[in-house]
Amino acid sequence: MPIPPDIATGRRRFLAGLSLLALAPGLAACGSGADDSGPSGGADSENGTQDGTEDGTEDGAFPVTIEHKYGSTTIDRAPERVVCVGLTDQDTLMALGTVPVAITYWFGDESLHGIYPWAEDYLGEADPPTVLKDSDGIEIEKVAALAPDLIIGQYSGMSAADYKKLSALGVPVVAQNGDYADYGTPWDVAALTLGTAIGKPEAAQRLVDAAKESISQAAAAHPEFEGETAAVVTPYEGLFIYGPEDPRSQLLTQLGFTLHPLITGADDSEFGISLSSERTTDLGDAGAVVWIDYSGDKQIDRLWEGTTAYDEGRWFDINGDDSPDYYVAHSFVTPLSIPYLVERYVPQLSAAVDGDPQTAVPAVRD
Template identity: 25%
Template sequence: MKSQNRTFSTVARLAVLATALLLPVACSSDDGESSSGGDAAITVTGAFGDAVVEQTPERVVALSTTDADFLLSVDVTPVAIPKATATDPTTGGTGIYPWEEGRYPADTPTLATPTKDISLESVAALDPDLIVATGFYGLDQQTYDSLSSIAPVVHFDSKPNADAWQDSVRKVGQVLDRTDEAETSIKTADGVIASARTDNPALAGKSYNAIISPSAEGMFVLCSQDDNMARVMKDLGLELSAYAQTVDCDNGKGKVAWENVSALEADLLWVVPDNAEQVQVLDSQALWNQLPAVERGAVATVPKTDGVPFALAFPSPISLEWGVGQLVPQLAAAAGK
């Protein structure tokens, strides 16, 4: 039940929002450590400012699927399903990924979460007392300031989806007074990964490349060990190829032209196409077919529409519990060839 002494009513939030759209909102922060305990306010830091939570939130808005996952992992249901049009081919337009099925009430509304110009009015209309945006790529200082006029905004320390997923889960658990649930969800997911690694020793120490969205112009590859997808792969025992780590990298991905495809040789290759047409493009490239890994069949093709690539690229406890079991058998089969 909603607390009667909430800091903002819906009307008050909308009034403050109208002011925020006209005037810059000052970002306050302090250099103290995050704190909690009893009735004391909880403060968590972020790249654009601190979120100060006076009372345990009851209506929480998530601005990305990953943020929704973090909430669901600590047994808190977001008041709306975050939905981006780019994910429609995977979610069928619902915004709900396979590991989230059955976790939302049937009448839960959706919230459009574009990476540019999110509707502040739509967020305010949901009457949140907390906004979670650790994985929201549309968050900059101006948007953060405007959202903060609606409710405290828990967000990333560095960049969207760049902090270790465990740290983000703990941050969310802290502000919701669910630290035990956060630790339990992390332990469960880490256990799933550890079991998959133990059960598939063929993966240990094998080099890999992730081939993403191949097209006539080339392809993207995973190029940073600090990317969350690469972190999960390393936890499974795999090593990102040395060549991939030399590619010019932006948010963990880099472009490779077809004339350089021979440099992508590795013990196994993970192909992540957007659609079946991209698989055909890849198969039509002579240099690709000449790679020893391709010749011996050490390739696992898992399209984005399956949801599995998202589960590992934007990891959360519940996405990993589902996604690791889907992907690892395919990787292990490729590693054995």
């Protein structure tokens, strides 16, 4: 099964050349309640939780047992030192008042420690998380040195071997959901699991509902999306088209689009398919094509520029040079990044789908 290129390769380091912060050994940010790490009016306070403790843990939240790919894990009490081995898990945790002691770097500006504009207010006075890498597997020794009391990975491809090693540290480990492929757990399912793990399932549900509402409102405001075919694509070993289990494609369908038959008709296409560059012209009848790093293959550029979709302006490019934060948000797809993304993404989709080449797709600048 093809894995999206951003997962398979660690994503293009589109901000290479920026100065990276030197990470101090043992840098850690203890998890804290929403009152001292989240912004005023954050997820817990804004929605009026019925919290049972000062740190916002909900009554009856513990002990809790969570099912996952490698079995089940019981968490007896609210964790204070959470290590994220999932690539986007920090957003939900921070929105619910827990700053993780470590995050796993995916792509973007490493000096941000995994805290992007849509989440930075939730850092509060806490220290930034330690940055872990997973290019050669989970850094077990570094995780152990952080003395976590919960290790969790939802947008993750945690292996059985790594799960076993992490479990040997003697702390609860919650792997990705076993009902989906690795890196395929829907953002809302992941968020609810993360909220349950830290004792805030009701607050997590409110957070998910708010993000879904932003999508629903955008879809309702743009009925022209309904029934139009769309695809998210990138030049990678030919042409890579993101599949129905990828969060980027899922967001398109939630906005009302139908995925292009080139991807829906393919075998083993959960995350996406790799095609030869020559197949680029097969997307020429699409209602909208979202490119990631469009100018990455001269042959693809030439073929795409000969299609009807190109001539009618039914496309746009998202790249890290023009808008690095937006570029990251488009792939993160979390309860925090979704409102930020929708505000910028939907006007571009609307301009593309009208089929009028005179309608300029609005640029996004961070």
